[in-house]
Amino acid sequence: MKLLVTGGAGFIGSNFVHHVLREHPEDEVVVLDLLTYAGNLENLSELQVNPRFRFVKGDITDAEIVDSLVAQCDAVVHFAAESHVDRSIMDPAAFVRTNVLGTQVLLDAARRHGGRRFHHVSTDEVFGALGPDDAPFSEVTPYDPRSPYSASKAGSDHLVRAYFHTYDLPVTISNCSNNYGPYHFPEKLIPLAITNLLEGQNVPVYGDGKQVRDWLHVEDHCRAIDLVLRKGRIGETYCVGGNGERENIAIVRTLLGILGLGEDTIEYVKDRPGHDRRYAIDFSKIKRELGWEPSVTLDEGLRRTVEWFRTHEAWWKSVKSGAYRDYYGKQYGK
Ligand code: NAD
Ligand code: TYD
Secondary structure, eight states: OEEEEETTTSHHHHHHHHHHHHHOTTOEEEEEEOOOTTOOGGGGGGGTTOTTEEEEEOOTTOHHHHHHHHHHOSEEEEOOSOOOHHHHHHOHHHHIIIIIIIHHHHHHHHHHTTOOEEEEEEEGGGGOOOOTTSOOBOTTSOOOOOSHHHHHHHHHHHHHHHHHHHHOOOEEEEEEOOEESTTOOTTSHHHHHHHHHHTTOOEEEETTSOOEEEOEEHHHHHHHHHHHHHHSOTTOEEEEOOSOEEEHHHHHHHHHHHHTOOGGGEEEEOOOTTOOOBOOBOOHHHHHHHOOOOOSOHHHHHHHHHHHHHHTHHHHHHHHHTGGGGHHHHHHOO
């Protein structure tokens, strides 16, 4: 297959591109990415010499560029998005533009070119927030997004389903819980905590720190997307989760333990407005239909992730300093 991967220079997209090129020696990948603050070509640097890989800088809301790339590919795997809840509270417009309008532009191109296979990567945040005793989210949970980020992702999910029902576009959707692992942008909790601690700074914990997320190692997520893309039933949604529910404060304490540091580095700060209390996923459908389940336990994954950040100091220092933004110019002479 020749895949068009949108957002392939971001955290999960770049892990997915590495996964596909490693696991499917016949496949080719074209990445379309705007290289916003979250896109980093260094995540793909070792692929520059790979003849099965091509990078195109561009915006998913640009119908012309999207059309020409969709025409050349067999399937679209759609990661590109504005992805950070805190930023969506500051600037919702960027989220509606990329996440809703960008998805519609891609869907239109997929439809125009004879109904290209389309996999949409979404989030469990579209389902809202759970109380401590509520059953985990599943494919039948009603949508109840509560942040501009999750509302824009919910809008994109609805459009994907609408193109399936209205135009028979061969789509699938995956709604996944919080990821962590290599190339995770250090504005999100786990990479921010690790890199702050490695630099001798404190970790900001929002509110009481008792919010719960269901953490999944990014390699397990990539495996799930790959399976749904190749073997998932058309028109279906698959929930993907980590069996990894943990309070934020417990995540921070685990990281402190791995790094041999004390609790004096925890800094409780003002809570996020509308902060969702708990997310958790029931992944029994993808387990039953496609035989997928998480393979990396949270404790093992956190140990590996700390090790990755320890051994990739140049990567995260460049991201934190903003120097990574020059990479495209250096590589492509622009
Ligand atoms: P990310 O912010 O790390 O990467 C997003 C990528 O999209 C970046 O490379 C960015 O440059 C690119 N992009 C943004 N706007 C664009 C545009 N207009 N045109 C082209 N490219 C654009 O995000 P991530 O954490 O890797 O998430 C990827 C996808 O997975 C998103 O759709 C997100 O909603 C979903 N998701 C993320 C998580 C998580 O825990 N991070 C969990 C479940 C689902
Ligand atoms: P985040 O990584 O931003 O993912 P999401 O909001 O999409 O779940 O945040 C994970 C949890 O950690 C969330 O409950 C907010 C909290 N958090 C902090 O306590 N401190 C921080 O500095 C950040 C970025 C997040």
